[in-house]
Amino acid sequence: MGRHGYAQREAGVTPFWGPDFDELAETDPEIASVVLGELDRLRGGLQLVASENLTSPAVLAALGSTLTNKYAEGYPGRRYYGGCAQVDRAEQLGIDRARELFGAEHANLQPHSGASANLAAYAALVQPGDTVLAMELPHGGHLTHGSRVNFSGRWFDTVGYRVRRDTELIDYDEVRDLARAHRPKMIICGATAYPRLIDFARFREIADEVGAYLMVDAAHFIGLVAGRAIPSPVPYADVVCATTHKVLRGPRGGMILCRGSLAERIDKAVFPFTQGGPLMHAIAAKAVALREAASPRFRAYASQVVQNAQALAAALAAEGMRPVSGGTDTHLALLDLRAVGVTGRDAEARCEAAGITLNKNAIPYDPEKPMVASGIRVGTPSVTTQGMREPEMRRIGGLIARAVRTDPGRPGGTETLARLASEVAELVAAYPAYPRG
Numbered sequence: 507m508g509r510h511g512y513a514q515r516e517a518g519v520t521p522f523w524g525p526d527f528d529e530l531a532e533t534d535p536e537i538a539s540v541v542l543g544e545l546d547r548l549r550g551g552l553q554l555v556a557s558e559n560l561t562s563p564a565v566l567a568a569l570g571s572t573l574t575n576k577y578a579e580g581y582p583g584r585r586y587y588g589g590c591a592q593v594d595r596a597e598q599l600g601i602d603r604a605r606e607l608f609g610a611e612h613a614n615l616q617p618h619s620g621a622s623a624n625l626a627a628y629a630a631l632v633q634p635g636d637t638v639l640a641m642e643l644p645h646g647g648h649l650t651h652g653s654r655v656n657f658s659g660r661w662f663d664t665v666g667y668r669v670r671r672d673t674e675l676i677d678y679d680e681v682r683d684l685a686r687a688h689r690p691k692m693i694i695c696g697a698t699a700y701p702r703l704i705d706f707a708r709f710r711e712i713a714d715e716v717g718a719y720l721m722v723d724a725a726h727f728i729g730l731v732a733g734r735a736i737p738s739p740v741p742y743a744d745v746v747c748a749t750t751h752k753v754l755r756g757p758r759g760g761m762i763l764c765r766g767s768l769a770e771r772i773d774k775a776v777f778p779f780t781q782g783g784p785l786m787h788a789i790a791a792k793a794v795a796l797r798e799a800a801s802p803r804f805r806a807y808a809s810q811v812v813q814n815a816q817a818l819a820a821a822l823a824a825e826g827m828r829p830v831s832g833g834t835d836t837h838l839a840l841l842d843l844r845a846v847g848v849t850g851r852d853a854e855a856r857c858e859a860a861g862i863t864l865n866k867n868a869i870p871y872d873p874e875k876p877m878v879a880s881g882i883r884v885g886t887p888s889v890t891t892q893g894m895r896e897p898e899m900r901r902i903g904g905l906i907a908r909a910v911r912t913d914p915g916r917p918g919g920t921e922t923l924a925r926l927a928s929e930v931a932e933l934v935a936a937y938p939a940y941p942r943g
Protein backbone atom coordinates (compact mmCIF):
# COMPACT_ATOMS: atom_id res chain seq x y z
CA MET A 507 0.00 0.00 0.00
CA GLY A 508 1.28 3.46 -0.86
CA ARG A 509 2.48 5.69 1.93
CA HIS A 510 -0.70 7.81 1.72
CA GLY A 511 -2.89 4.78 2.33
CA TYR A 512 -2.10 4.52 6.03
CA ALA A 513 -2.84 8.16 6.76
CA GLN A 514 -6.15 7.84 4.95
CA ARG A 515 -7.08 4.67 6.82
CA GLU A 516 -6.40 6.45 10.09
CA ALA A 517 -8.60 9.30 8.91
CA GLY A 518 -11.40 6.80 8.24
CA VAL A 519 -11.50 7.15 4.46
CA THR A 520 -10.91 4.50 1.81
CA PRO A 521 -7.17 3.87 1.59
CA PHE A 522 -5.52 4.71 -1.70
CA TRP A 523 -3.92 1.67 -3.28
CA GLY A 524 -1.27 3.55 -5.20
CA PRO A 525 2.23 3.10 -6.51
CA ASP A 526 4.44 1.40 -3.98
CA PHE A 527 8.06 1.26 -4.98
CA ASP A 528 8.97 -1.35 -2.34
CA GLU A 529 6.49 -3.78 -3.94
CA LEU A 530 8.10 -3.27 -7.31
CA ALA A 531 11.62 -3.65 -5.94
CA GLU A 532 10.62 -6.93 -4.29
CA THR A 533 8.70 -8.36 -7.26
CA ASP A 534 10.95 -7.24 -10.07
CA PRO A 535 14.31 -5.81 -9.01
CA GLU A 536 15.42 -5.50 -12.64
CA ILE A 537 12.58 -3.21 -13.67
CA ALA A 538 12.83 -1.40 -10.32
CA SER A 539 16.42 -0.59 -11.15
CA VAL A 540 15.37 0.76 -14.56
CA VAL A 541 12.81 3.01 -12.88
CA LEU A 542 15.39 4.28 -10.39
CA GLY A 543 18.02 4.63 -13.10
CA GLU A 544 15.68 6.77 -15.19
CA LEU A 545 14.86 8.93 -12.18
CA ASP A 546 18.59 9.42 -11.60
CA ARG A 547 19.03 10.33 -15.27
CA LEU A 548 16.25 12.93 -15.04
CA ARG A 549 17.68 14.31 -11.80
CA GLY A 550 21.30 14.32 -12.90
CA GLY A 551 21.15 15.90 -16.34
CA LEU A 552 19.55 18.57 -18.51
CA GLN A 553 16.46 17.51 -20.45
CA LEU A 554 16.20 19.63 -23.58
CA VAL A 555 14.18 17.38 -25.88
CA ALA A 556 11.49 19.80 -27.06
CA SER A 557 8.73 17.18 -27.00
CA GLU A 558 9.31 16.08 -23.41
CA ASN A 559 8.38 17.42 -19.98
CA LEU A 560 8.28 16.35 -16.33
CA THR A 561 4.76 15.44 -15.23
CA SER A 562 3.53 16.30 -11.77
CA PRO A 563 3.26 13.73 -8.95
CA ALA A 564 -0.54 14.12 -9.19
CA VAL A 565 -0.47 13.06 -12.85
CA LEU A 566 1.82 10.14 -11.98
CA ALA A 567 -0.54 9.06 -9.18
CA ALA A 568 -3.51 8.89 -11.58
CA LEU A 569 -1.37 7.00 -14.11
CA GLY A 570 -0.25 4.45 -11.54
CA SER A 571 -3.77 3.76 -10.30
CA THR A 572 -6.21 0.85 -10.58
CA LEU A 573 -7.99 2.66 -13.41
CA THR A 574 -5.59 0.75 -15.66
CA ASN A 575 -7.68 -2.37 -14.95
CA LYS A 576 -10.90 -1.14 -16.49
CA TYR A 577 -12.25 -1.97 -19.93
CA ALA A 578 -14.49 0.86 -21.06
CA GLU A 579 -14.99 0.63 -24.82
CA GLY A 580 -17.42 3.35 -25.78
CA TYR A 581 -17.86 6.79 -24.25
CA PRO A 582 -19.20 8.08 -20.90
CA GLY A 583 -22.76 6.86 -20.39
CA ARG A 584 -22.63 4.48 -23.40
CA ARG A 585 -20.11 1.72 -22.77
CA TYR A 586 -19.86 -1.91 -23.84
CA TYR A 587 -18.91 -2.99 -20.28
CA GLY A 588 -20.44 -2.76 -16.83
CA GLY A 589 -18.74 -1.14 -13.89
CA CYS A 590 -17.84 2.07 -15.70
CA ALA A 591 -19.41 4.59 -13.32
CA GLN A 592 -16.07 5.74 -11.88
CA VAL A 593 -14.15 5.88 -15.15
CA ASP A 594 -17.11 7.67 -16.75
CA ARG A 595 -16.64 10.42 -14.17
CA ALA A 596 -12.94 10.69 -14.98
CA GLU A 597 -13.46 10.87 -18.74
CA GLN A 598 -16.34 13.35 -18.50
CA LEU A 599 -14.31 15.60 -16.18
CA GLY A 600 -11.44 15.49 -18.70
CA ILE A 601 -13.72 16.25 -21.66
CA ASP A 602 -15.36 19.16 -19.82
CA ARG A 603 -11.98 20.56 -18.75
CA ALA A 604 -10.56 20.32 -22.29
CA ARG A 605 -13.62 22.02 -23.79
CA GLU A 606 -13.48 24.83 -21.28
CA LEU A 607 -9.70 25.35 -21.39
CA PHE A 608 -9.55 25.51 -25.18
CA GLY A 609 -13.03 26.92 -25.91
CA ALA A 610 -13.72 23.85 -28.05
CA GLU A 611 -17.19 22.54 -28.92
CA HIS A 612 -16.07 18.93 -28.56
CA ALA A 613 -13.12 17.00 -27.09
CA ASN A 614 -12.03 13.38 -27.30
CA LEU A 615 -9.36 12.23 -24.84
CA GLN A 616 -9.09 8.62 -25.97
CA PRO A 617 -6.29 8.70 -28.60
CA HIS A 618 -3.36 6.71 -27.27
CA SER A 619 -0.84 9.12 -28.84
CA GLY A 620 -0.46 12.10 -31.15
CA ALA A 621 -0.01 9.79 -34.14
CA SER A 622 -3.21 7.92 -33.16
CA ALA A 623 -5.06 11.24 -32.91
CA ASN A 624 -3.86 12.17 -36.40
CA LEU A 625 -4.87 8.76 -37.78
CA ALA A 626 -8.36 9.29 -36.37
CA ALA A 627 -8.55 12.77 -37.92
CA TYR A 628 -7.69 11.31 -41.34
CA ALA A 629 -10.27 8.56 -40.78
CA ALA A 630 -12.95 11.13 -39.90
CA LEU A 631 -12.27 13.63 -42.67
CA VAL A 632 -10.83 11.90 -45.74
CA GLN A 633 -10.86 8.61 -47.68
CA PRO A 634 -7.82 6.60 -48.78
CA GLY A 635 -6.58 8.01 -52.08
CA ASP A 636 -7.74 11.56 -51.29
CA THR A 637 -5.28 14.41 -51.61
CA VAL A 638 -3.87 15.94 -48.43
CA LEU A 639 -1.61 18.99 -48.31
CA ALA A 640 0.83 19.10 -45.36
CA MET A 641 4.28 20.29 -44.35
CA GLU A 642 7.17 18.08 -45.44
CA LEU A 643 8.91 16.26 -42.60
CA PRO A 644 12.41 17.61 -43.44
CA HIS A 645 10.96 21.12 -43.20
CA GLY A 646 9.52 20.58 -39.74
CA GLY A 647 6.38 18.49 -40.32
CA HIS A 648 5.70 15.03 -38.89
CA LEU A 649 5.69 11.43 -40.11
CA THR A 650 1.88 11.48 -40.14
CA HIS A 651 1.89 14.49 -42.47
CA GLY A 652 2.56 12.39 -45.56
CA SER A 653 5.85 10.56 -45.04
CA ARG A 654 6.17 7.59 -47.41
CA VAL A 655 7.10 5.31 -44.49
CA ASN A 656 3.85 6.16 -42.66
CA PHE A 657 0.18 5.31 -43.31
CA SER A 658 -0.34 8.92 -44.36
CA GLY A 659 2.08 8.71 -47.28
CA ARG A 660 1.04 5.20 -48.27
CA TRP A 661 -2.74 5.54 -48.16
CA PHE A 662 -3.16 9.17 -49.19
CA ASP A 663 -2.01 11.27 -52.09
CA THR A 664 0.03 13.74 -50.08
CA VAL A 665 1.47 16.96 -51.39
CA GLY A 666 4.11 18.70 -49.29
CA TYR A 667 4.77 22.38 -48.67
CA ARG A 668 8.10 23.73 -47.44
CA VAL A 669 9.59 26.74 -45.75
CA ARG A 670 11.20 29.46 -47.87
CA ARG A 671 14.92 29.05 -48.44
CA ASP A 672 15.66 32.70 -47.55
CA THR A 673 13.47 33.29 -44.48
CA GLU A 674 12.99 29.67 -43.37
CA LEU A 675 9.35 30.58 -42.72
CA ILE A 676 6.25 28.88 -44.14
CA ASP A 677 5.63 30.23 -47.61
CA TYR A 678 1.88 30.91 -47.47
CA ASP A 679 1.81 31.85 -51.15
CA GLU A 680 3.28 28.45 -52.01
CA VAL A 681 0.68 26.76 -49.77
CA ARG A 682 -2.10 28.64 -51.57
CA ASP A 683 -0.66 27.81 -55.03
CA LEU A 684 -0.30 24.12 -54.15
CA ALA A 685 -3.85 24.09 -52.77
CA ARG A 686 -5.21 25.65 -55.96
CA ALA A 687 -3.26 23.22 -58.13
CA HIS A 688 -4.01 20.00 -56.21
CA ARG A 689 -7.42 20.73 -54.61
CA PRO A 690 -6.72 18.77 -51.39
CA LYS A 691 -9.59 17.42 -49.28
CA MET A 692 -7.63 18.26 -46.13
CA ILE A 693 -4.84 20.72 -45.31
CA ILE A 694 -2.65 20.12 -42.26
CA CYS A 695 -0.61 22.72 -40.44
CA GLY A 696 1.39 22.29 -37.25
CA ALA A 697 4.91 20.95 -36.95
CA THR A 698 7.54 19.30 -34.78
CA ALA A 699 10.51 21.49 -35.64
CA TYR A 700 9.12 24.87 -36.68
CA PRO A 701 10.05 27.51 -34.09
CA ARG A 702 7.68 30.25 -35.29
CA LEU A 703 4.00 31.04 -34.89
CA ILE A 704 1.71 29.65 -37.58
CA ASP A 705 -0.83 31.92 -39.22
CA PHE A 706 -3.95 29.81 -38.66
CA ALA A 707 -6.23 32.48 -40.17
CA ARG A 708 -4.25 32.33 -43.42
CA PHE A 709 -4.50 28.54 -43.50
CA ARG A 710 -8.27 28.80 -42.89
CA GLU A 711 -8.59 31.22 -45.80
CA ILE A 712 -6.68 28.85 -48.12
CA ALA A 713 -8.69 25.81 -46.96
CA ASP A 714 -11.96 27.70 -47.54
CA GLU A 715 -10.88 28.79 -51.00
CA VAL A 716 -10.40 25.17 -52.14
CA GLY A 717 -13.13 23.59 -49.98
CA ALA A 718 -10.68 21.61 -47.80
CA TYR A 719 -10.88 20.66 -44.14
CA LEU A 720 -8.24 22.32 -41.96
CA MET A 721 -6.57 20.02 -39.45
CA VAL A 722 -4.12 21.63 -37.04
CA ASP A 723 -1.59 19.26 -35.51
CA ALA A 724 -0.95 21.17 -32.29
CA ALA A 725 0.91 18.28 -30.61
CA HIS A 726 3.94 20.39 -29.83
CA PHE A 727 2.41 23.68 -28.82
CA ILE A 728 -1.02 22.87 -27.31
CA GLY A 729 0.44 23.55 -23.84
CA LEU A 730 1.46 27.04 -24.91
CA VAL A 731 -2.11 27.56 -26.15
CA ALA A 732 -3.46 26.30 -22.81
CA GLY A 733 -1.22 28.78 -21.01
CA ARG A 734 -2.28 31.61 -23.36
CA ALA A 735 1.36 32.12 -24.42
CA ILE A 736 0.57 31.82 -28.14
CA PRO A 737 -2.62 32.17 -30.24
CA SER A 738 -5.10 29.31 -30.38
CA PRO A 739 -5.86 27.33 -33.54
CA VAL A 740 -9.28 26.26 -32.18
CA PRO A 741 -11.33 29.10 -33.74
CA TYR A 742 -9.86 28.36 -37.18
CA ALA A 743 -9.52 24.60 -37.43
CA ASP A 744 -12.13 21.98 -38.16
CA VAL A 745 -10.10 19.56 -36.08
CA VAL A 746 -7.17 20.13 -33.70
CA CYS A 747 -5.06 17.11 -32.83
CA ALA A 748 -2.68 17.24 -29.88
CA THR A 749 -0.55 15.30 -27.48
CA THR A 750 -0.89 15.70 -23.73
CA HIS A 751 2.72 15.06 -22.69
CA LYS A 752 4.71 17.92 -24.22
CA VAL A 753 4.43 21.52 -22.96
CA LEU A 754 0.99 20.55 -21.56
CA ARG A 755 2.86 18.38 -19.02
CA GLY A 756 0.37 15.56 -18.81
CA PRO A 757 0.70 11.81 -19.34
CA ARG A 758 1.93 10.39 -22.65
CA GLY A 759 -1.14 10.41 -24.90
CA GLY A 760 -3.29 12.16 -27.47
CA MET A 761 -6.38 14.36 -27.62
CA ILE A 762 -8.66 15.76 -30.32
CA LEU A 763 -10.68 18.99 -30.23
CA CYS A 764 -13.23 19.74 -32.94
CA ARG A 765 -16.35 21.56 -34.01
CA GLY A 766 -19.61 20.16 -32.64
CA SER A 767 -20.73 19.24 -36.16
CA LEU A 768 -17.77 16.83 -36.45
CA ALA A 769 -18.07 15.35 -32.94
CA GLU A 770 -19.77 12.11 -33.94
CA ARG A 771 -17.39 11.48 -36.84
CA ILE A 772 -14.33 12.10 -34.66
CA ASP A 773 -15.62 9.90 -31.83
CA LYS A 774 -16.41 7.04 -34.23
CA ALA A 775 -13.03 7.46 -35.94
CA VAL A 776 -11.26 7.02 -32.58
CA PHE A 777 -13.48 4.19 -31.35
CA PRO A 778 -14.36 1.78 -32.92
CA PHE A 779 -12.54 2.63 -36.16
CA THR A 780 -8.90 3.03 -35.07
CA GLN A 781 -8.82 2.00 -31.39
CA GLY A 782 -10.38 -0.45 -28.98
CA GLY A 783 -10.48 -0.04 -25.21
CA PRO A 784 -9.40 3.37 -23.93
CA LEU A 785 -6.58 3.65 -21.38
CA MET A 786 -8.65 4.94 -18.48
CA HIS A 787 -5.69 5.55 -16.17
CA ALA A 788 -4.15 7.75 -18.88
CA ILE A 789 -7.46 9.55 -19.47
CA ALA A 790 -7.77 10.28 -15.73
CA ALA A 791 -4.19 11.59 -15.76
CA LYS A 792 -5.05 13.78 -18.78
CA ALA A 793 -7.93 15.21 -16.76
CA VAL A 794 -5.52 16.03 -13.92
CA ALA A 795 -3.10 17.73 -16.32
CA LEU A 796 -5.93 19.77 -17.87
CA ARG A 797 -6.94 20.96 -14.41
CA GLU A 798 -3.35 21.96 -13.67
CA ALA A 799 -3.08 23.69 -17.06
CA ALA A 800 -6.09 25.89 -16.25
CA SER A 801 -4.29 27.49 -13.30
CA PRO A 802 -2.65 30.94 -13.24
CA ARG A 803 0.58 29.13 -12.32
CA PHE A 804 0.50 27.27 -15.59
CA ARG A 805 0.02 30.53 -17.50
CA ALA A 806 3.16 31.92 -15.89
CA TYR A 807 4.93 28.65 -16.72
CA ALA A 808 3.92 28.71 -20.40
CA SER A 809 5.09 32.27 -20.85
CA GLN A 810 8.41 31.47 -19.12
CA VAL A 811 8.88 28.45 -21.43
CA VAL A 812 8.85 30.83 -24.42
CA GLN A 813 11.11 33.40 -22.74
CA ASN A 814 13.54 30.63 -21.85
CA ALA A 815 13.56 29.28 -25.42
CA GLN A 816 14.30 32.78 -26.70
CA ALA A 817 17.12 33.24 -24.18
CA LEU A 818 18.59 29.84 -25.02
CA ALA A 819 18.41 30.48 -28.79
CA ALA A 820 20.16 33.83 -28.28
CA ALA A 821 22.87 32.24 -26.13
CA LEU A 822 23.51 29.56 -28.76
CA ALA A 823 23.54 32.16 -31.54
CA ALA A 824 26.23 34.04 -29.62
CA GLU A 825 28.24 30.80 -29.71
CA GLY A 826 28.05 30.58 -33.50
CA MET A 827 25.07 28.22 -33.78
CA ARG A 828 22.56 29.80 -36.12
CA PRO A 829 18.92 29.65 -35.02
CA VAL A 830 16.86 28.60 -38.05
CA SER A 831 14.50 31.48 -38.98
CA GLY A 832 16.53 33.77 -36.71
CA GLY A 833 15.00 32.74 -33.38
CA THR A 834 11.83 31.37 -31.84
CA ASP A 835 8.31 32.35 -30.75
CA THR A 836 7.66 29.04 -29.04
CA HIS A 837 9.16 26.39 -26.75
CA LEU A 838 11.83 25.19 -29.17
CA ALA A 839 14.72 26.35 -31.29
CA LEU A 840 16.38 24.66 -34.23
CA LEU A 841 20.10 25.35 -34.59
CA ASP A 842 22.16 25.07 -37.75
CA LEU A 843 25.61 23.82 -36.71
CA ARG A 844 27.37 24.03 -40.07
CA ALA A 845 29.34 27.12 -39.08
CA VAL A 846 30.86 25.24 -36.13
CA GLY A 847 31.67 22.26 -38.37
CA VAL A 848 29.91 19.60 -36.25
CA THR A 849 27.03 17.40 -37.46
CA GLY A 850 23.81 17.06 -35.52
CA ARG A 851 24.65 13.41 -34.84
CA ASP A 852 28.00 14.25 -33.27
CA ALA A 853 26.56 17.19 -31.35
CA GLU A 854 23.83 14.97 -29.86
CA ALA A 855 26.40 12.35 -28.78
CA ARG A 856 28.81 14.93 -27.31
CA CYS A 857 26.00 16.64 -25.39
CA GLU A 858 24.80 13.30 -24.06
CA ALA A 859 28.29 12.58 -22.75
CA ALA A 860 28.06 15.93 -20.96
CA GLY A 861 24.70 15.10 -19.34
CA ILE A 862 22.68 17.19 -21.80
CA THR A 863 19.86 15.36 -23.59
CA LEU A 864 18.71 16.87 -26.88
CA ASN A 865 18.20 15.58 -30.41
CA LYS A 866 19.85 15.94 -33.77
CA ASN A 867 17.44 17.44 -36.28
CA ALA A 868 17.31 18.14 -39.99
CA ILE A 869 17.36 21.80 -40.88
CA PRO A 870 15.44 23.08 -43.94
CA TYR A 871 17.19 22.06 -47.18
CA ASP A 872 19.60 19.96 -45.13
CA PRO A 873 22.46 18.51 -47.22
CA GLU A 874 22.93 15.69 -44.67
CA LYS A 875 20.87 12.50 -44.27
CA PRO A 876 18.32 12.56 -41.38
CA MET A 877 20.42 10.19 -39.22
CA VAL A 878 23.35 12.63 -39.48
CA ALA A 879 21.58 16.01 -39.85
CA SER A 880 23.13 19.48 -39.77
CA GLY A 881 21.18 20.69 -36.76
CA ILE A 882 20.03 20.13 -33.23
CA ARG A 883 16.64 20.90 -31.68
CA VAL A 884 16.41 22.23 -28.15
CA GLY A 885 13.29 22.83 -26.06
CA THR A 886 12.61 24.38 -22.69
CA PRO A 887 9.49 22.63 -21.26
CA SER A 888 11.42 20.45 -18.78
CA VAL A 889 14.00 22.95 -17.55
CA THR A 890 11.21 25.52 -17.05
CA THR A 891 9.23 22.99 -15.01
CA GLN A 892 12.36 22.69 -12.86
CA GLY A 893 12.21 26.45 -12.22
CA MET A 894 15.07 27.63 -14.41
CA ARG A 895 14.94 31.06 -16.00
CA GLU A 896 16.94 33.25 -18.42
CA PRO A 897 20.25 33.30 -16.46
CA GLU A 898 20.28 29.48 -16.41
CA MET A 899 19.47 29.44 -20.15
CA ARG A 900 22.56 31.54 -20.80
CA ARG A 901 24.61 29.12 -18.74
CA ILE A 902 23.10 26.13 -20.59
CA GLY A 903 23.93 27.80 -23.91
CA GLY A 904 27.57 27.96 -22.86
CA LEU A 905 27.58 24.34 -21.68
CA ILE A 906 26.06 23.12 -24.97
CA ALA A 907 28.57 25.13 -26.99
CA ARG A 908 31.52 23.68 -25.08
CA ALA A 909 30.15 20.13 -25.38
CA VAL A 910 29.47 20.47 -29.11
CA ARG A 911 33.01 21.70 -29.74
CA THR A 912 34.64 18.91 -27.72
CA ASP A 913 35.72 15.98 -29.87
CA PRO A 914 35.96 12.88 -27.64
CA GLY A 915 38.35 11.37 -30.19
CA ARG A 916 40.96 14.04 -29.48
CA PRO A 917 43.34 13.93 -26.51
CA GLY A 918 41.60 15.19 -23.38
CA GLY A 919 38.16 15.26 -25.09
CA THR A 920 36.58 12.58 -22.91
CA GLU A 921 37.88 14.27 -19.75
CA THR A 922 36.50 17.63 -20.88
CA LEU A 923 33.06 16.10 -21.48
CA ALA A 924 33.19 14.44 -18.03
CA ARG A 925 34.05 17.83 -16.47
CA LEU A 926 31.12 19.38 -18.32
CA ALA A 927 28.86 16.62 -16.97
CA SER A 928 29.91 17.63 -13.44
CA GLU A 929 29.05 21.27 -14.19
CA VAL A 930 25.66 20.14 -15.52
CA ALA A 931 25.09 18.05 -12.38
CA GLU A 932 25.92 21.07 -10.22
CA LEU A 933 23.47 23.26 -12.15
CA VAL A 934 20.58 20.79 -12.01
CA ALA A 935 21.17 20.06 -8.33
CA ALA A 936 19.88 23.57 -7.66
CA TYR A 937 16.71 22.88 -9.73
CA PRO A 938 16.00 19.20 -9.11
CA ALA A 939 13.55 17.24 -11.19
CA TYR A 940 11.30 15.38 -8.72
CA PRO A 941 12.94 16.76 -5.56
CA ARG A 942 13.59 14.19 -2.85
CA GLY A 943 10.82 14.38 -0.19
Ligand code: DSN
Pocket residue numbers: 556557620648698
Ligand atom coordinates in the same frame (compact mmCIF):
# COMPACT_ATOMS: atom_id res chain seq x y z
N1 DSN B 1 8.57 12.50 -31.56
C1 DSN B 1 7.94 13.79 -31.49
C2 DSN B 1 8.94 14.89 -31.42
O1 DSN B 1 9.98 14.69 -30.82
O2 DSN B 1 8.71 15.97 -31.94
C3 DSN B 1 6.97 13.98 -32.58
O3 DSN B 1 6.16 12.86 -32.70
